Amino acid sequence: MIMFALPNKGRISEPVMDVLEKAGLKITVKGRSLFANTVDKDIKVMFARARDIPEFVADGVADIGVTGYDLVLERNVEDKVDILLDFGFGFAKLVLAAPENSNINSVEDIKEGMRVATEFPNLTKKYFDKLNKKVEIIELSGATEIAPFIGIADLISDLTSTGTTLKLNRLKVIDEIVSSTTRLIANKKSLENEKKKEKINQIVLAIKSALFAETKRLIMMNAPKDKVEEIKKLIPGMAGPTVSKVLSNDEMVAIHAVVNEDEIFSLVPKLHDLGARDILVVPIERIL
Template identity: 60%
Template sequence: MEIKIALPSKGRISDPAVKLLSKAGIGLKDTVNRRLFSATFDQQINVMFTRASDIPEFVADGAADLGMTGLDLIREKEVRVEILEDLGFGKSKLVLAAPEDSDINQLSDVKEGSIVATEFPHLTEKYLETNGIPVKIVQLSGSTEIAPFIGVSDLISDLTSTGTTLKMNHLKIVETILKSSVHLIANPESYQEKKDKIEQIRTGIRGVLDAEGKKLVMMNVDEEVLDEVKKAMPGMSGPTVSQVLSDNRVVAVHAVVDEHEVFQVVNRLKKIGARDILVVPIERII
């Protein structure tokens, strides 16, 4: 039983997708020469590299069992796929934008019959029609920002991460149509027929995502201050306590702590009397 995973061949989401698979234990055998098809260290799993925009259709058609691509592309293609996980990277938003000197400042200012240039015709038209604003869509494959300044359109709908490119091109955001990030998707038939293996892959990926921003804090403490230590330490289900083979009534304590809390937690523990404190990175939480 082979599982084929479609990943973006290039762009800002390609490398993070490859790294996520690697951290999940599904690394590519050849990380230097990226081919159309690449074997992984799991004999049942192979990776195919293709354009991010083609991944929703390839997964829907069964050319790939799984895929990683942006929610914006998944929604734009309007294909039938199972969305398994929001992978949390490649965050962006599809926005409606107008020239800075335009009198269009909010959605209600957009007039019926306005012309909108975009690479996302279905999402844009559907969103505006839902809000009672029928418009004319001009589909472009790039350089969308220039369209209002050469008389092609009144507005544009485009993907942005920070809004910097829009500002550089003297455009202002009027409305957010969709917030997007990279998602893990599955072919519905593949998910039913190969569910066990797909869920193993999903669990590995989910374990990596759950471990992000977490640290394992371990220490030795005297039994007499254990209650104070428990109060001072957060944990996913409370700290774990185990006996230390010693004549000094010492116990070992460890807990998973959010990275941003580590500094405060360690200092609280030292004041209580904890010693031999270790802060360890976590690769996966299953």
């Protein structure tokens, strides 16, 4: 049996659940229950805070889990877990920031004993230890940006993604501490157990195929036979487009191919100009 720890709330919870659904790992959640079953009787789910998941996976309460790389580092468990895949979302950087009007412009301007407010006390301490600077860490559990303005800190170390929050609060970035995305992590001992490893590999493959499929679209069309070579040049496809007969029309063929999602916008008018008709673009759930 595999215990799979998933974030119960927060910004990565929903996108992770979406990918798992696309991967075919349907979860049956009853109400606000903290445990759930999946379509696979050997995979159970437990819901927890993303912040606690590194610890649960490191000590074996869960065999695998989804959380942010920043939180793995903050819990100091990077040696106890294996990172199996990167979801490519939940991008955020932990940065050191100071009020725009402060005279701190670089790390060198940070004086001994200055106070740094953060939700990431361990990562922040490690950062300053490496620089051999003694600062006072003020641990907060959210809304860190306010700390310099209410006089409880000189600087903050906080997550930034779009940069909107820092700008809104008139804060400037002094340095980057770490960059993070959402990851699938596994307990090292669980991976040594052959049965568990096999099941975990199935989960990894399913998630990878769903993540890959998100970047692709299936395009289908009817096109004039004499334009096939030109169309082939436009859509190399994964293994070349599939071309098949249209029974009702000798002059036309049906073509389908898998193409990158970001190419669709410019590709469709070109296909249309070549005489392609009944062009369909459809999402793909998984590609193996």
